[in-house]
Structure formats: C-alpha cells, structure tokens
Amino acid sequence: MSKRKIVHLPDDEGYRWWRIFDDTYVIHYGEALDIFLLLGGEKTLLIDTAYGRGDLPNIVDELRGGRELLVVNTHGHFDHTGGNRWFPRVHMHKNAFAYADHSFGPLDPAWLANMPYPDYEKIAVDDGDVFDLGGRRVDVIYTPAHCDSSLSFIDHGRRLLFSGDEFDAGQANLNVFSSVGAFLENCRRLKAREDEFDFIMPNHNGTPIAKSYLDDFITASQHVVDGRPDFVPLEGGHRRPFHGDRAVRVRVGDSCINYLPEE
Numbered sequence: 001m002s003k004r005k006i007v008h009l010p011d012d013e014g015y016r017w018w019r020i021f022d023d024t025y026v027i028h029y030g031e032a033l034d035i036f037l038l039l040g041g042e043k044t045l046l047i048d049t050a051y052g053r054g055d056l057p058n059i060v061d062e063l064r065g066g067r068e069l070l071v072v073n074t075h076g077h078f079d080h081t082g083g084n085r086w087f088p089r090v091h092m093h094k095n096a097f098a099y100a101d102h103s104f105g106p107l108d109p110a111w112l113a114n115m116p117y118p119d120y121e122k123i124a125v126d127d128g129d130v131f132d133l134g135g136r137r138v139d140v141i142y143t144p145a146h147c148d149s150s151l152s153f154i155d156h157g158r159r160l161l162f163s164g165d166e167f168d169a170g171q172a173n174l175n176v177f178s179s180v181g182a183f184l185e186n187c188r189r190l191k192a193r194e195d196e197f198d199f200i201m202p203n204h205n206g207t208p209i210a211k212s213y214l215d216d217f218i219t220a221s222q223h224v225v226d227g228r229p230d231f232v233p234l235e236g237g238h239r240r241p242f243h244g245d246r247a248v249r250v251r252v253g254d255s256c257i258n259y260l261p262e263e
C-alpha cells in the first residue's frame with residue numbers, strides 16, 4: 001500500500017507504539033493519549049483515531065499487515081475522532097454522529113484538505129454488538145457518563161477491557177452531578193463481567209491498568225450518590241478536570257472522580 005502524503009504542523013507531537021501482545025498494539029501520541037490496534041485472523045480493529053495528526057494513517061497501515069481495517073470510536077470527543085477523515089468508514093455510537101467532527105479549536109485548512117475522506121461514513125454500533133476479527137471477538141458495551149456516546153469494549157482474544165475516557169488511572173471526568181449515578185451503574189455493569197477481562201485499557205494517563213481500579217471507582221461514585229463525598233484539593237491529579245476550579249474531586253483508593261456540583 002502506498003504511503004499517504006502527510007501535512008505536518010508546527011505543533012504536531014510524536015508517536016510511539018509498542019506491542020503488549022503479538023497481536024495488540026498501543027499507539028501513543030504526545031504526552032498522555034493512547035489508541036489501540038487489535039489484529040485478528042482476518043481483520044484489524046483500530047480503537048480511536050486520536051487527533052489524526054502526523055503519520056497516523058501510515059503507522060496504522062504498516063502495523064495492520066494487509067488485514068482489512070475496521071475503525072471504531074470510544075466516544076465522540078475530538079482527541080478520539082480527529083483522524084476519522086483518514087478512513088472511509090468509522091463505527092461509533094449514534095449520539096456521536098452530531099459532534100464527532102467538532103474540533104476543540106480551529107483546524108489548519110491545508111491539513112484538513114489533505115485528509116481523503118471528509119464525508120466518511122458513520123456506522124452506528126450499540127450495546128450488544130460484536131466485532132468479529134477472525135478468531136478474536138470484541139463485544140460492545142454502551143457506558144455513557146463522561147460522554148453520551150461512550151462505548152466500552154471487551155476483547156475476548158486478549159481479555160482486555162477498553163474503557164475509553166470513562167475512567168483512567170488519573171480520573172473519571174464527569175459533568176453534572178447526575179452523571180455520577182450513571183457512571184456508577186456503568187461501572188457495576190462492567191464489574192459484573194470482570195471474569196471476561198484481566199486488564200483495563202483507558203485512553204489517557206497510562207495503560208494498561210489493574211482491574212481493581214473498577215472497585216475504587218465504584219466506591220467513590222457510591223460515596224457521591226450517597227451524599228458523602230470525600231473532598232480533596234485539586235492539585236495532585238494527572239490532568240485538569242473539565243471544569244477547572246469549579247469541579248468537585250472525590251478520591252477513593254486509586255480512583256478520582258471530577259464532577260460539577262449542582263448549581
């Protein structure tokens with residue numbers, strides 16, 4: 001396959017990538033953003049497209065080894081969807097259709113014009129759907145709290161849970177207080193399936209992480225729902241929460257939940 005022409009920008013950050021199994025890559029962009037490539041017997045699944053900067057399409061083409069490529073977004077935020085226009089078709093939850101192409105700021109016109117699929121096809125996937133990569137099955141679970149289009153994935157080939165931005169080693173970035181209840185329910189659903197995975201693969205702040213994070217996030221969100229949050233100062237997290245100084249942070253064990261108090 002011929003290499004894609006790339007428009008490089010002054011503020012592009014670098015990629016690094018590595019195998020965590022013979023058939024599983026982490027592709028790391030910049031300081032704290034990871035996306036994933038799962039190789040099956042027949043097909044490859046790319047989980048998220050980062051910002052789409054730099055050599056992403058050529059890296060993916062090299063690593064997939066000629067297999068058919070499927071692309072899916074964990075949710076519709078632009079640090080996960082920015083590279084969608086490199087690909088003819090991208091799977092995502094239907095709620096992401098409306099905003100998956102909304103960047104966080106202005107995009108360089110030459111960079112944007114260089115991407116081959118400005119009107120790429122958006123294909124809806126939802127809870128219970130399955131990607132069959134050929135001897136490697138990946139289940140789709142709808143887990144909206146950080147975002148109303150969030151999907152998690154259980155890869156039965158390597159017993160991995162991909163959690164998107166719903167939670168990571170740094171934090172769970174939630175919005176309004178009521179989203180904490182949804183987050184708790186989602187975590188309980190994942191906990192009920194913990195026999196199906198050995199490690200959790202978030203997109204930010206380090207990956208893989210231990211399954212025990214799920215227990216801590218359940219405890220922390222239960223504290224919030226019960227009205228007894230353990231407030232901690234803002235400093236000390238890996239990333240700033242969505243809402244800056246307005247956020248409440250609740251920390252239990254390894255977990256940290258950020259959310260907006262009710263006005």
Ligand SMILES: [Zn+2]
Pocket residue numbers: 075077146147165
């Ligand atoms: Zn996000």
